[in-house]
Amino acid sequence: MLGPLILGVWMTGVIIASFLYMPATQGLGEMGRIIVYHVPAAWIAVLAYLMAMVNSLGYLRRGQLHLDRQAQVNAELGTVFCLLATVTGAIWSRGAWGQYWNWDPRQTSIAVLLMIYAAYFVLRSAIDDPDRKARLSAVYAVLAFFTVPFLVFIVPRIYFSLHPDLINLSDRSFNMDSRMLKVFLASLAGFTGLYAWLYKIQIRLENLLYRLEMKRSE
Amino acid sequence: MEIKPLPWLKQSLAVWRKDLRIEFRTRYAYSALIMFAITTLVTVSFSVGGFALDADISAALLWIILFFSAMAGLARTFVHEEEAGTVTALKMAAQPEPVLIGKYLFNVTLLSSLTVLVVPLFLVLLNQKVLLPGVLVAVLLLGCLGLAGASTILAAIVAKAGAKSSLMTVLAFPVLLPLLFAAISATRMAFAGGLPRAITTDLLMLFFYDGTAVVASLLLFEYVWNE
Numbered sequence A: 001m002l003g004p005l006i007l008g009v010w011m012t013g014v015i016i017a018s019f020l021y022m023p024a025t026q027g028l029g030e031m032g033r034i035i036v037y038h039v040p041a042a043w044i045a046v047l048a049y050l051m052a053m054v055n056s057l058g059y060l061r062r063g064q065l066h067l068d069r070q071a072q073v074n075a076e077l078g079t080v081f082c083l084l085a086t087v088t089g090a091i092w093s094r095g096a097w098g099q100y101w102n103w104d105p106r107q108t109s110i111a112v113l114l115m116i117y118a119a120y121f122v123l124r125s126a127i128d129d130p131d132r133k134a135r136l137s138a139v140y141a142v143l144a145f146f147t148v149p150f151l152v153f154i155v156p157r158i159y160f161s162l163h164p165d166l167i168n169l170s171d172r173s174f175n176m177d178s179r180m181l182k183v184f185l186a187s188l189a190g191f192t193g194l195y196a197w198l199y200k201i202q203i204r205l206e207n208l209l210y211r212l213e214m215k216r217s218e
Numbered sequence B: 001m002e003i004k005p006l007p008w009l010k011q012s013l014a015v016w017r018k019d020l021r022i023e024f025r026t027r028y029a030y031s032a033l034i035m036f037a038i039t040t041l042v043t044v045s046f047s048v049g050g051f052a053l054d055a056d057i058s059a060a061l062l063w064i065i066l067f068f069s070a071m072a073g074l075a076r077t078f079v080h081e082e083e084a085g086t087v088t089a090l091k092m093a094a095q096p097e098p099v100l101i102g103k104y105l106f107n108v109t110l111l112s113s114l115t116v117l118v119v120p121l122f123l124v125l126l127n128q129k130v131l132l133p134g135v136l137v138a139v140l141l142l143g144c145l146g147l148a149g150a151s152t153i154l155a156a157i158v159a160k161a162g163a164k165s166s167l168m169t170v171l172a173f174p175v176l177l178p179l180l181f182a183a184i185s186a187t188r189m190a191f192a193g194g195l196p197r198a199i200t201t202d203l204l205m206l207f208f209y210d211g212t213a214v215v216a217s218l219l220l221f222e223y224v225w226n227e
Helices: A002-020 A030-062 A065-096 A105-126 A130-158 A178-217 B005-026 B028-048 B055-074 B076-084 B087-093 B096-125 B133-160 B167-192 B196-225
Strands: none
Touching (some): A030 A065, A030 A105, A030 A130, A030 A178, A065 A105, A065 A130, A065 A178, A105 A130, A105 B167, A130 B133, A130 B196, B005 B028, B028 B055, B028 B076, B055 B076, B055 B133, B055 B167, B076 B087, B076 B096, B096 B133, B096 B196, B133 B167, B133 B196, B167 B196
């Protein structure tokens, strides 16, 4: 029980610090504070999707159903955090660019990412047999992951985007105030812990549901 | 997976010929594709009326027509095998990869014969001028290869998932979006002219997308095909 408690205190600290300790950013002003929530949410979305893809590959190699459950939980969590990143991004976009949504390459790519996993869940719900469901959805997840680099890395680089870059590629420096960096890194750690905790709960639930299903069919 | 080019090629061509022959007998997939494309084309042309469209809009319309027609027809190859109960025979006769390549070639054939018919009609009906015909041909060719490349394995997935209607479009759309972005952008430049560098970027992106789609399908197809 200690883990969630520490996590709760930590995240509360991050939220308070993001408003009181952290200075307003240059250029973006008070809007800049959203970076403490937006970027970690996007990072967790990418991490969870990556884990879902790793689990899917693992399922294809070994064919163990618990890997499919892990892939499903990761895809679900990834989608939750991806939605959070999209919404916080849209709020920020309203403040910085004047519009909630304007099909900036970044917004386009995150919308497509959401659509890929929406399609993934549609596919899962369309198949009844658990083995077939696991295999086909794993193939789809891996296939979709091959096209993600086109969206996330290539499209924003080729087509002009207004989205700020955290890491300045030309001189490899971090464009951040030191106090802001501290809060940002703390938030990153907090979000990662949150993800690990949610994942643990969800996977326990899915495993129990699976065992219940097995008991019923006996 | 062991790569054996020659027997693979022979088997793929055999699968391709078989599909072409079956298609020639019923002409179901082809007529579905053509009718779908023509219906959408006429609807678009009718609703646009006499207005001259911007190159932006007509490029997007052209690819919307091609995308949805492809979705209407390309799932057919694998769904037909499941319906006719010939999957087992095909599994015994050929390795998984040649089956995929054969079906891919068949889908490319279908799509390019559709494109050859629909694109000139589109240009005539919408009164669209083409400044760079060579670029348009290249985009259409690469676009067809990519549409078929990603759709073929998705068709196999849809066929195994019980051929639920509309599943194909739902699954294919996000996967094909990078292709559609690049294709629409390049088509716009083919219609209205553009910087050579921008055109090359789009064509390269299409090219790499096509390659990625085919390689990924080849690696993954075994898992869809063998149960």
